[in-house]
Amino acid sequence: KNEVEQSPQNLTAQEGEFITINCSYSVGISALHWLQQHPGGGIVSLFMLSSGKKKHGRLIATINIQEKHSSLHITASHPRDSAVYICAGPLYGGSQGNLIFGKGTKLSVKP
Amino acid sequence: NAGVTQTPKFQVLKTGQSMTLQCAQDMNHEYMSWYRQDPGMGLRLIHYSVGAGITDQGEVPNGYNVSRSTTEDFPLRLLSAAPSQTSVYFCASSYQGTDTQYFGPGTRLTVL
Numbered sequence: 001k002n003e004v005e006q007s008p009q010n011l012t013a014q015e016g017e018f019i020t021i022n023c024s025y026s027v028g029i030s031a032l033h034w035l036q037q038h039p040g041g042g043i044v045s046l047f048m049l050s051s052g053k054k055k056h057g058r059l060i061a062t063i064n065i066q067e068k069h070s071s072l073h074i075t076a077s078h079p080r081d082s083a084v085y086i087c088a089g090p091l092y093g094g095s096q097g098n099l100i101f102g103k104g105t106k107l108s109v110k111p
Numbered sequence: 112n113a114g115v116t117q118t119p120k121f122q123v124l125k126t127g128q129s130m131t132l133q134c135a136q137d138m139n140h141e142y143m144s145w146y147r148q149d150p151g152m153g154l155r156l157i158h159y160s161v162g163a164g165i166t167d168q169g170e171v172p173n174g175y176n177v178s179r180s181t182t183e184d185f186p187l188r189l190l191s192a193a194p195s196q197t198s199v200y201f202c203a204s205s206y207q208g209t210d211t212q213y214f215g216p217g218t219r220l221t222v223l
Contacts (some may be wrong), residue, residue: 016215017117033212033215035212041199041216041217042214042217043201043203043214043217044214045211045212045213045214048212086153086154087178088154097152099144099212100148100156101153101154101155102153103151103152104153105151111167
C-alpha cells in the first residue's frame with residue numbers, strides 16, 4: 001500500500017525565515033504533487049514534479065525519485081504563506097487523477 | 112471559466128437520508144475525482160473517473176455511488192447517510208497528462 005509521510009506536522013516561523021517541509025513515500029511513484037490549503041479551506045495545486053526542481057516565485061520544490069523524498073522550500077516567508085501544505089502521490093502508480101495524500105504540514109508565519 | 116464547482120456548500124442530513132453532491136467542471140477535463148477530508152486523516156480518494164462512462168473505486172468507496180454520463184459532471188451519491196460520513200468533500204479534475212489538479216471549493220456535510 002502506498003504511504004505518504006510529511007514532516008513536520010506543525011511549523012511556526014517568523015516572517016522572513018527560510019522554510020522546509022519534507023515528504024517521503026514508501027513505494028516507487030512517477031511523480032509527486034504539492035498542494036496548498038488556505039485557512040478558508042480552498043485547495044490549490046502548487047507543483048507536480050517527477051525529477052529535479054521546480055520554482056514558482058518564492059516556492060521551490062525538489063524531488064529525488066530514487067530516495068523517494070521531496071521537499072518544499074519557501075524563501076523569505078510571509079504571513080500570507082500561512083496554510084496547510086500537502087504532498088500527494090499517485091495511487092496505484094498512476095501519474096495523476098487519483099492520489100494518496102500526506103496528512104499535511106500546518107505552517108504559521110508570524111509577522 | 113468557472114473551473115470546478117460544487118453544490119451545496121453546506122448540508123445537514125439525518126441518518127438514513129440520501130443525497131447527491133454535485134460537481135461540475137468546464138475545462139473539458141477527462142479525469143475527475145471525489146475526496147473526503149477528515150481531521151487527522153488527510154484527503155482520501157472515494158471514487159474517480161477517467162472519462163465519461165468510466166468510473167472506479169478509490170480508498171474509501173463504501174456508502175457512495177458515482178456515475179459519469181458527461182465529461183462535465185461527476186455527482187457523488189450518498190445512499191443512506193451515516194454519521195461516519197460527516198466530512199468535507201472535495202471534487203477535483205485534471206487533463207490527462209497535465210500537471211495541475213483543480214479542486215472545487217468543497218462541501219461540508221454533517222450527518223446527525
